[in-house]
Amino acid sequence: MKICWDNIEGLYLTKSGNLRDDNKRFFYFSICEYCGEDCLNYKKETRFCCNSCSSMGENNSMYGKVSKGFLGGKHSLETRHKMSLKQCGNKNHFCGMSHTSESIEKMSGENHHGWKGGISCEPYCSEWTKDYKDYIKWRDDYKCLNYECSGISNKLCVHHIDYNKKNCVSENLITICNSCNSRSNFNREAYILRYRKIMLDRYGYEYSDC
Secondary structure, three states, rough: EOOOOHHHHHOOOOOOOOOOOOOOOOOEEOOOOOOOOOOOOOOOOOOOOOOHHHHHHHHHOOOOOOOOOOOOOOHHHHHHHHHHHOHHHHHOOOOOOOHHHHHHOOOOHHOOOOOOOOOHOOOOOOOOOOOHHHHHHOOOOOOOOOOOOOOOOEEEEEOOOOOOOOOHHHHHEEEEEEEHHOOOOHHHHHHHHHHHHHHHHHHHHOOOOO
């Protein structure tokens, strides 16, 4: 049973069997439309047991919408410096602490949720040189080509679209920022499709396994 007020002192049962409080308000039993739990409230047409349930899922005014408040924006150097200072020293919740050997082991190698069989230790192809990476960045106009880039990082890198470091053909390489590169380590299949679509639209590259 969920109750929508902190203090139920003063609630009593009337002779007719209704619940009432000292403010002469009647209380009613209902079932929350979101969590399905019984609840008690003084409003007869109550649909939800609490404010949290009333703002969940499709009941939330932002449901299905994408906030564009900062989309494509970039923090100024001053703002980024302030954000960095807030994470320094005693202001950082991890300050003065360190991982135990047990926790490090749980997060390393095959125990890590992002483990991909040790492919990060594999060598790159022979064409993987600074000049070649600079050429790819030049081709991509020296900008992150991810259309959902948050603009957090200004540092660019060349990403292997199929995650195979030995496949260094130009159509398998795309310029993205460090932030987007980090995020692309999760949900890889989706990022492969996204970046191939970008390369198709931008350069007309086609992929046989698509």
